[in-house]
Amino acid sequence: MSEAFSMLRLLTQARNEGTIVWLCNIGAEQYWHPQSRGIPDREEDRIVNRIEEMNLLLCRPQDVLILREQPDPAFLAELRRLGFDIPAILTVAAPDYQTPISELVLKDEGLLQQLKEKVQEIGQVYFMPYAVTMLEEEIAQICGLSLIGPSSETAAIVNDKILNRQMAEELQFPVSAGIVSDSLEELKKNYPSLKGASGKMILKEPYAASGKGLYIIESDEQCNALFARLSRLAARRPKHPWMLEQWVDKSADVNVQLFVQTDGTVDVFSIKRQVLNGTVYIGSQMPAVLDSEVIESFQAYGEAIGRYLHKLGYHGVAGIDSMISKDGVIIPIIEVNGRFTLSTYLSFIPHVLGNKKMFSRYFRVLTNEPVFYADLCKQLESEQLLYQPESGQGVILYTSGTLPNVSISGDERYMGRVFALIAADDWTEVERLSALLEQSINKLTDRMAVSR
Template structure:
C-alpha cells in the first residue's frame, strides 16, 4: 500500500482523490476466534446484515460500494438531496439475507472480475472493509486490490479483551480492578475479593476474550447469578483447556466514551470522533457528539489515542480502531475497556459534519416490531406528519439513515415483522436534541402500538 495513503484525508480534504471500494462485513469476530454464537436469531441476523447500507454515509461519488441488495431508490434519492454521494453499487449475482457479504463476493466470479478491472484501470484504488479477515484478504488477492487494514492474524490479537488489558498495563494506563482468571474457582475467588474488598463493588463483569455487541459479557450482581453463570462457564472450561476470562469490578460512571483512531500505513496516528456512548447495560444504543467533556479531558483522550495507536502500529496494526472507555464517578478515566480493531457502527457517522454541517448530534437506534411491513417511505411520512423529519434548511430534526433494516420481512417464529430503526437527531444545542429525542421516542412507541395487535402489546 502506498505510504501516502491516508483514509481520513481521503474522506475529508482529498475527497476527489482515488477510488475506495467499500464493504461492511459485519460479524467478522467469528472468523478471528472461537466465538460461541449461542442460539442464533435468524431474523435478527438478517437485520444486522443490512446495516451495510450505513456505509453510504462515507462514500464519495467515484467510490464503489458492495451490498447484498440495492437500496430503495427513494432512500438513495433522499440521501442525495441531503448532499451525500451515490457511489457505484455492486451486488453479488446470487445473494441471500444470511450469508456473510464477503462469502457472497467470493462465490461471484463476475463480480470479482469487475473489481479486478477497476483495480487495473486506476492506480489509486483501495479496498476498505469494515474488518479484515481471511475472506477480505482473499478478495484483495483475487482482484489485485490494495487492502486497507492490518492482516487478519493481527486483528485477531487486537480484538481480544484480555490482550486489551495487557496493552493498558504495558502503557501504564489505569485499568479496572480485576484480573485474568484461568478457572471457575479463580473467578469465584475474584468475585469474593471484588465484592468484599476495600472498594466493595456491588456488581462485577465477566468477559470472554472475544465477542461483540454485548455477547460474551456477564454482569453479576449476586452470588446466585454467579453460580448460574459459573455452571455455564464450567462446561466451556471442560472442553477448552486454555479457556480464560477477564473479571473486573463494575464502576459507577459519569460517562461511557468511545474514541476512534486511525493508524496510517506509515505509522501516523489520528484521533477522531470522540463521542459519549449511550448503553443499555453492555449493549450500545446510541452516541452523542461532540462529547460533553472539558478541554483537559479531551486533550487526555487525544494523548491516550496517540499512545495506543503507536503501540498497535508496533505490533503490525494499521487502519481504524474504536476504543471504548469510561469516566468513573470519581473522575478516574479508564482509557481502555475494549479495543475494536475494525470499524464500529460509530465510525460510519463520524464524518456527518462534512455533509450536514457541524451540529449537536445524537444517534439513536430502536428495535421495531410490527404486524405489517414498514418501509422507508412510510416512516418518512410519519416523521413528516409529526414535524420532526430532518429539515435541511434549519439543519435540525430526525434523519433515518438506513432503509433495509426496517421491519420489512416476516419473522416466522413470532409472526411479526421485526427490524431496527437507525436515526440521527440533529439540533443547534443539546436542549433541542433532547426535545427531538423525546418526540421521536413518543412516535416510535405510538407507531408500534398502532400497528401491533392488542395481544402483542
Template sequence: MGSVRCLREGPSATSMSTPFNLVARLTEERDRGAIVWLLNIGAEKYWNPVQPGVVDRGEDRIVGRVEEMNLLLCREQDILILREMPDPYYLDKLREWGFSIPRRIRVPRQSDSWTPISELVLRDVDLLTELAKVAEANDDVWFVPYAVTRLEEQIAARCGLRLAAAPSGVNAAVNDKIANREIAVALELPVCQGRVCGSAEEIGQAYAELTEQPPYFDRVIIKEPFGASGKGLYIVDGPDKLRPILLRVSRFAKSNPQAQWLVEGWYDKQADINYQLYVSEDGKVDVFSIKQQVLRDTVYIGSRMPVELGADAIDRYREFGEAIGKHLHAIGFTGVAGIDSIITRDGGVIPIIEINGRFTLSTYISFLERVIGDAKVFSRYFKVATDEPVDFRAVCEELERERLLYSRDTGEGVLVYTSGTLPTVKDESSGKYPGRVFTLIVARDWERVEEIGSRLESLLDSWQYQLT
C-alpha cells in the same frame, strides 16, 4: 477463478510516497482515488470460531442490513458492495440531505440475507473480475472492509486490491479483550480492578475479592476474550447470577483448557466515551470522533456528538489515542480502531475498556460535519415490532406529518440513515414485523435535541402495536 488475476507485486512508487490515510480521504481529499467498501459485520466468528448457540434468523437478517451505514462515508467515485440493492427513495433522500452516493453499488449474484457478505463476494466470479479490472486500471484503489478476516484477504488477493488495514491475524489479536488489558498495562494506563482467570474456580475467587474487599463493588463483569454488541459479557450482581455462569464456564473449560476470562469490577460512571483511531502504514495516528456513548448495560444504543468534555479532557484523550495507536502500529496494526473508555463517578479516566481493531457502528457516523454542519447530534437506534410493514418512505412520511423529519433548510430534525433494517419482513413465529430504526437527531442545541428525541420516542412507541 482463473479469469481473475492474482495480487500484484506491490503498490507503485507514487502510492508508496504518500501513504493511504482514510481520514484524509473522507475529509480534505474526497476527490482522490477510489475505495471499495464492504461492511462485513460478524467478523468475530472467523477470528474465534465458537458454537453460535441459538440462531435468530430474523435478527441476523436485520444485522446484515446495517451494511447501508457505509453510505454515510462513501464518495461518488467509490464502489459499495451490499447484499441487497437499497430502496431508491432512500438513496434519493440521502442525496437530498447532502450525502454522496457512489455511482457503482454492486450486489453479489445469488445474494441472500444470511450468508456472510464476503462469502457471497467470493462466490461471484463476475464481481471479482470487475473489481480486478478496476484495480488494474487505477493505482489508487483501496479495499476498506469493516474488519479483516481471511475472507477479505482472499478478496484482496484475487482482485489485486490493496487492503487499508492490518492482516487478519493482527486484527484478531487486537480484538482480544484480555490483550486489550495487557496493552493498557504495558502503557502504564489505569485499568479496571480485576484479573484474568483460567477456570470457574478462579472466576469465583475474583468475584469474591471484588465484592468482599475494598472498594466493595456491587456488580462485577465477566468478559469472554472475543465478542461484540454485548455478547460474551456477563454482569453479575449476586451469587445467584454467578452460579449458572460458573457452570457454563466449567463445561466450556473441559474442552478448551487454554480458555481465559477477564473479571473486573463494574464502575459507577459519569460517562462512556468512545474515541476512534486511524493508524497509517507509516505510523501516523489520527485521533478522531470523540463521542459520548449511550449504553443499556453493555449494549450500545447511540452516541452524543460533539462530546461535552473540557478542552483538557479532550487533549488527554488525544494523548491516550496517540500512545495506543503507536503501540498498535508497533505490533503490526494499521487501519481503524474504536476504543471504549469510561470516566468514573469520581472523575478518573480508564482509557481502555476494550479496543475494537476494526470499524464500529460509531465509525460510520464520525464524518457528518460535512453534511450537517456545526450541529448537536444524538445518534439513536430503536428496536421496533410493527403490525404492518414500514418502509423508508412510510417512515419519512410519518416523520414529516409529525414535523420531525430532518430538513437542510432548518438544520434540524430526525434523519433515518438505513432502510434495509426497517420492519418490512414478517416474522412468522410472532406475526410481527421486527426491525431497527437508526436515527440521527439533529438540532442547534441540546435542549432542542432532547425535545425532538422525546417526540420521536413517543412516535416509535406507538409502532409497537400499529402503524400510525
C-alpha cells in the same frame, strides 16, 4: 498499499482523490475466533447484516460500495437531498440474509470480475472492509485491490479483551481492579478476594462483540449460579481464559475513533460520548459534551494507543471504548475494536451537515405490517420531525434495509430496527426532537402491534 493513504484526508479535504471499495462485513469475529453460535436467530441476522447500508455515510461519488441488495430508492433519494454522495453500488448475485457477505462475494465470479476491471481501469483501488479476515485478504488478492487494514492474524490478536487490558497496563493507564484467569476453576478461587465494596463485578470472555460474552454479577448468589452454568460449558474447554473486573460506577462512556497509518502516524478523528443499555451500545452524542481538558486527554490517550497498535503491526481503523468514573478518573481502555464500529460510520456526518449537535439512537420495532422508508419519512415529515437543510434540524433515518419490511418467519411478524440521527443547533432542541421521535415510533408500533 500506498504509504500516503490517510482515511481522514480522503474523507474530508481530498474527497475527489482515489477510489475506495467499501464492504461492511459485520461478524468478522467468527473467523478470528470460531465459537459455537448455538441456534441461529435468522431474523436478527437479517437485521444485523443489513446494517451495511450505513457505509453510504462515508462514500464519495467515485467509490464502490458492495451490498447484499440495492437500497430502497427512497433512501438514496433522501441521502442526496441531504447532501451525501452516492457511490457505484454493486450487489452480490445470490444474496441471502444469513451468509456473511464476504463469502457471497467470493462465490460471485461476475462481481469479482467487475472489481478486477475497476483496478485495470484506474490502477490503484483501495479496499476498506469493516474488518480484515482471511476472506477479505482473499478478495483483495484475487482482484488486485490495495487492502487497507492489518493482516487478519494481527486483527485477531488486537480484538482480544485480555490483550486490551495488558495493553493498558503496559501503557501505565488507569484500569479497573481485576484479574485474568486461565480457567473457570482459577476464577472461582480468586473471586472472593477481588470483590469490591459494592460487590458488583463484570465477567468477560476475551473474544466477543456487541455486548456478548459479558456477564454482570451483583451478588454472591448470582455469581454462584453463573459459575454453575458456565462450568457445564467449561467441561468442553477447561483452559478457557476469563477476565473478572470490579464494576466501575461511570459518569460517561466515551468512544475514540482513530486511524493508524502505515508509517505510524495516528489520526484521532472522532471522540463521542456513548449511550449504553447495560453493556449494549444504543447511540452516540456528537460532539461529546465534555470539558476541553478531558477531550485533550482522550486525544492524547488515542494517539498513545495508536502508536502501541502500530508496534504490534496494526494499521487501519480502530475504535476504543473508554469511560470516566464517577470520581473523574479516565479509564482509557475498556476494549479495543481493531475494526470499524457503528460509531465509525457516523464520524464524518459533520462534514455534510456542518457544525451541529447530533445524537444517534435506534429502536427495535415489531409490527404486523411491513414498514417502508418513504412511509416512515412521510410520517416524520407530517409531524415536522424530518430533517430540513434549510432549518438545519430534524431527524435523519440512515438505513432502509434494517426496517421491519421483510418477514423471515413467514407469518405476519415484521422485526426490524430504526436507526435515526437527531441534529440541531443546541442540545435542548436535540432532546426535544429525540423525545418526539420516540413518541412517533411508539405510535407506529402501537398502530401496527403484533398480537401475541
